[in-house]
């Protein structure tokens with residue numbers, strides 16, 4: 001489904017600020033894989049997502065989606081393959097537009113080339129059905145401005161907007177990190193539900209070890225631009241938070257920086 005071959009990315013090359021953000025990473029993501037990525041601050045996780053999404057281009061290496069090389073395809077041309085939810089609930093939605101207008105934009109992005117905001121009755125029925133699956137009553141507030149929603153409601157809507165058109169790849173970029181614990185638990189539960197129902201190929205960055213252990217069939221740990229630990233299948237299912245902390249402590253003994261954020265339980 002998604003292949004990263006020898007991806008290398010350096011920022012500010014040849015200057016005193018030179019930084020190797022991604023150090024020759026290879027990754028093969030299969031259809032319906034759900035990968036969680038954890039790692040220290042500055043490990044290269046967001047840079048990796050930006051390269052997958054086409055927001056950044058690698059200096060070396062190739063990105064393939066369904067065996068097609070997309071390495072230099074800009075973000076807007078990859079948008080119909082990708083769903084992405086960011087940490088900031090404000091990032092995925094337009095606050096001055098209504099819930100149905102936001103859903104309409106997400107729908108048009110993939111289904112048609114139209115930027116029309118008008119919503120036909122069949123679309124409205126589809127939007128209502130999808131919103132009902134969130135269990136938040138948003139289906140009764142189709143005309144409410146998104147700026148009036150709580151952070152959790154907004155993030156649930158962002159998740160729906162990123163997934164209801166069944167993207168080939170779903171990127172979740174610490175999408176529960178800015179929410180209080182109960183709202184984070186809600187978004188985690190909805191993520192699991194949507195990914196399972198739609199069989200979405202998903203990659204999720206998280207600093208929450210419990211979430212990284214609970215979700216997905218594969219886990220990657222990154223440090224200094226490299227994947228330094230990986231578990232999949234049964235090994236991943238058996239993995240516990242103490243096991244992960246143990247892996248982190250090995251990393252620490254190799255001189256890596258551990259921050260409190262890395263160790264979020």
Ligand SMILES: Nc1ncnc2c1ncn2[C@@H]1O[C@H](COP(=O)(O)OP(=O)(O)OP(=O)(O)O)[C@@H](O)[C@H]1O
Pocket residue numbers: 011012019020021039040041042043044045046047048
């Ligand atoms: N646009 C940029 N210009 C210069 N350096 C950058 C840029 N983007 C990222 N970096 C550097 O590249 C490294 C990797 O950053 P990245 O944001 O990918 O890490 P991360 O694993 O997502 O970190 P965090 O968990 O703190 O969000 C860091 O040292 C960062 O400072």
